[in-house]
Amino acid sequence: MNIPPDNRTRVLVTVNPFESHVRGLVTLVTTLGELGHDVRIAVPDGWSGRLRDYGVTTVEIGPMWVAPRFATAVFGALLDGGATGFDRTLIAEFTSPRFVGPVVDGVLRLSEHWRPHVVVHECTEFGGYLAAEVLGIPHVVVDIGSMAAIAQGLHEELIRPALTALRSRLGLAPEPLTPGILRHLTVTMTPERFNHADFEPPLARYRHEFPVRHDERLPDVFARLPEDRPVIYLSMGSIGPLSSRFMQRSTEIYEEIFTALAALECSVIAALPSRYEPLFRSLPPHVHTMPWVPQSLVLDHVDLFITHGGLNSIRDTITSGVPQVLLPFFADHPGNALRCEQLGTGIRVDPTTVTAAEVHSACERVLANPSYRRETEGLRRHMRALPPQTAFAGDLERLVEEHSAGVGVS
Template sequence: MSLPPDDRMRVLVTVNPIESHLRGLVTLVDALGGLGHDVRIAVPDKWSGWLRDSYGVRTVDIGASWLDPDFDSVVFGALLDGGAAAFDRALMAEFTSARVAGYVAARVLALAEHWRPHAVLHECTEFGGYLAAEVLGIPHVVVDIGPLEAVVQRLHTEVVRPGLTARRAELGLPPEPPEPGVLRHLTVSMTPEAFNHADFDAPLRRYRHELPTRRDERLPGEFPWGTPIVYLSMGSIGPRSTRYMPRSIEIYREIFTALADLECSVLAALPAQYRDVFPSLPPHVHTMTRVPQSLVLGKVDLFITHGGLNSIRDTITCGIPQVLLPFFADHPGNARRCAQLGTGLRIDPATVTAAEVLAACERVLADTSYRRATAELRERMYALPRQTAFADDLRDLIETSPRS
């Protein structure tokens, strides 16, 4: 495929409307846009304004949100009833369904009638952009924001392939291939090989993770920056689930009980719906509805985390050891890998107790080997190419693509 004379690529980005999924690839969007390319993120209409204001990205409206309260009820009901494996199956069934992948594919194809991209860049749980790219005959690039290896590949035969085969038939495409079609052109990873995908046999490029920031983010002005400093964040998906909230309360209660007995300063990300549940925490435990993680993390001594890949990439980049409570999708695999590499300790959130959390925090803070292991992984991260190198790789992919 030929690019225009000015060499300016048109790239459409598709993500599921979950902010952490956007954060997983927004720095790539910034890198391409900073080089002068026309990059637009396809989002629901209610997302466009705040995304432009918060991240400075260019968006295109593709209609109403395709994730709704029913989605929350289905996937977190599966987690409560059947554990992480059931959650993963329900999540992939939803993401490959007609009301999600089919809806996005149709809207992207309608958009392409008046603005045709040279390529689609999509996160690994968003399949509508991939399907539309297949119809248009343009390259598609998948960005690993976490569940690629743990969910998309593992569940490809059982869940993903049947769902995508049905969607492909609706679009006049042949069945989804035995190997994940999203991997066919290029996969982008922003983790070092020492962490994951060392045995990946599909085309893959690695780039250095860069901390994503919002324009409205500032360091907490009144936080007492004593030492050691513990930062707590259990992610942006699980804690905000109405269906899962009773279990989240139990987990938070065990963590806060442990932190009450730990000699430290604590900064905790605690969604607004939990403020009335925990109205009087100890004075050394400070909560914020939203913590500017990219700004805070490099200043702390320990990160208590759910283990999502965005947070893991942040903690590697900042060289901070972890205590991990993994829930679903990529969390368990990430937590196991951190434990294997010696950067942190894993606790099962299904059976977590305050005593376990306290013991793990005390051990990681006292044993300098955890910080050394994280620092070694950080060096591997910084040895990767900057994300601006992605522009050349994407250009090569577009120019060598046999279809137009």
């Protein structure tokens, strides 16, 4: 397969259908599009409207493949078996035929009339990877948070057997000992100082850019905040707090956090999902809640970020140079929080046993000790030293050209 004369590489992007997963790689998509390449994100039927404000092109490939039982299964595992139980259940779901099969089938159908030169997929999505293997085209994996666990922790025990079974059905050789998703190119948007220093090539690092939706603007409340108080931003992510299975525990955690924040001399901007608003109507006037906060804009105007520690939020806070108090739940959260604490950019608090006193103490320590801000600023310089995401286009073009020349795909 040769690149057309107009040099427009056809790039298909596959993700598990959660907005946070899309957000983890959407700036790579928009950068490629701005450079003139034909880039499309494969999504379930009816899902395109959710991503319209990101300015991306989508292609709907079939019915929604995430069943209602998914959240019940994974958050039940979190409650019963902690972060380890959650991770194992999550990966079992993501490598199951019900997740992978619809994407493989949808991509192969799409390729009959729009054949991509390359598939770019996030690290928890395996259907695009397997479809690329069937089509004989290169594939690129983007780390959105769980790469270390997938590549180094759960591959041999869980992922390899599941993918081998799926590959057999597709007429492919067994999944290799080294994760097949790492074969052509692995992309991360974090500095080596933060993670993946032990990963083998081919690994490319690019500078994180804020994913901004077209409708984003700084909340009006910022114009009214007193200038003599620090500003704390609270966001516990988009998946855990929205799960009905996990809502009771999330409510208890929010109660401890808000009790702590009520006693601090500060201003608080809190992203609080709508379903929780009736439970927290009596917060003090310095605590401002809203169902959605434009994190990419807000972080440049705050002094402390209370976060669950997902990689999207970690990259945002590094890019803004804002120190953290971290309450990690599952997946990549614990590892990210541990690394932040090791680097001196924040303090971890265990969400399974969290108390208001712990949150209050952690916030006071981070705000009072300038070393946390200093260390985060240092990590920010490492981020800024990475190549811009425009470099990804050149790396992708070379990968497609070298693969085409090397294996003679037609």
